[in-house]
Amino acid sequence: MSRNGKSMPMYAQIREYLLDGIEGGTWSGEEKLPSENELAEKFGVSRITIKKALDGLVEEGIVYRIQGKGSFVSENGKPRLYASDRLQHRKSFVWLLMPRVNNLFTSSILRGVERTLDEAGCKLMFSSTDDSPEKEKELLAEASELGVSGVIVYPAVGEAYNEDILRMALSPFPVVIIDRYLRGVETNCVCTDNVQSSYEAVKYLLELGHRSIAFVSSPVEGTTSLEDRLTGYEKALSEHLIPVDRSLIVEPFDEEKMERLLKEQPRITAVFACNNDIGLRVIKAAERAGRNIPERLSVLFFDDFENSEWFRIPPSCVVQQPEAIGREAASMMLRLIDNPGTPRQRVSLPAKLVVRESTSAPPGTTKTTV
Structure with a gap:
């Protein structure tokens, strides 16, 4: 090696060995390097050490990899590509995994990611x-x-610790999680400030005069966005000196159960739902239970939907910034690709409370629809 190897970590010494060989013509452009096993045997180290040495050369564009074939010397710093290899130049492809794209929220996230990457x-x-x-x-x-x-x-519902996401998120490989995070683990993620947004929504209902407010949701445990919305609900009640009544927390949501609850518990004057699908189903259950919206029950939920202002009861809702979430996630990904050593961060974006016609003061008060 051309440099003082004794003062360098082993992976750095191996990197210098390979670099000297490339610069000296031992391996020329497009030529395959020795395999990781061969290098590990030669230097008496693990494949992890070899991989770390090669990763640095890949990041610099000096070496490129073809899955199942090995590592090759780049020509003029750019790898020669073949369509059959399904491999493109660094920073050419980012993969977005989402549960579905069937509503305004998810389609807007997709649009934000796509536009920023483009x-x-x-x-x-x-x-x-x-x-x-x-x-x-x-x-x-x-x-x-x-x-x-x-x-x-965008993780599947109910995942507190998907081992595969966790493993990737803690590796040097660029991973950004959207909509939720892995509690207690530092990962790169972009999401809504669900605690504060939920707090503001329930606070609004309390200021209208509601005191018995139900919280309805899909299964909460393991999905940090829903856990945080429940936390915001409880925080607002606590600050108004109202004990949390567990009988008013309905999860997982069931429409028939909701209808029975509204019939049996006339004291419930408002419902805060975790998303628009459940919120709309609460409205159906309320009407079957003889509860007119908003005269006899106020309903407020997370997430708007397309043309909601033309819905027969224009809903009050918490409006997130899905396109901004997508853009921020894509921007974070580009920074990670450019600099894999970037410290992990969690970005929380605010949401906005939009008041329409599904909420009003509870029966028996003099306040009018806000």
Whole structure:
């Protein structure tokens, strides 16, 4: 080696050995380097050490990899590509995994990611996980085989610690999580400030005069966005000196159960729902229970929907910034690709409370619809 190897970490010494060989003509452009096993045997180290040495050369564009074939010397710093290899130049492809794209929220996230990557000259690959942890796991396992530069993932519902996401998120490979985060683990993620947004929504209902407010949701445990919305609900009640009544927390949501609850509990004057699908189903259940909206029940929920102002009861809702979430996630991914050593960060974006006609003061008060 041409430099003082004794003062350098082993992976750095191996990097210098390979670099000297490339510069000296031992391996020329497009020529295959010794395999990781061969290098590990030669230097008496693990393959992890060899991989770390090669990763640095790949990052600099001096070496490129073809899955299943090995590592090769780049020509003029740019790898020669073959369509059959399903591998493109660094920063050319980012993979977005989402449960589905069937509403305004998810389609806006997709649009934000796509536009930001396109502006940077980066291509987007998209796959739906159908909200299946098993399918999500299979797709994540393919990430390295596809040769993508990074993965943006909107996790399947109910995942506190998907081991595959966690493993990737803690590795040098660029991963950005959207909509939720892995509690207690530092990962790159972009989401709504669900605690504060939920707090503001319930605070608004309390200021209208409501005191018995139900919280309805899909299963909360394991989905940090829903856990945080429940936290915001409880925080608002606590600050108004109202004890949290667990009988008013309905999860998982069931429309028939909601109808029975509204019939049996006339004291409930408002419902805060975790998303628009459940919120609209609460309105149906309320009407079957003889509760007119908003005269006898106020309903407020997370997420707007297309043309909601023309709905027969224009809903009050918490409006997130899905396109901004997508843009920020894509921008974070581009920064990670450019600089894999960037410290992990969590970005929380504010949401806006939009008041329409599904909320008003409770019966018996003099306040009018806000």
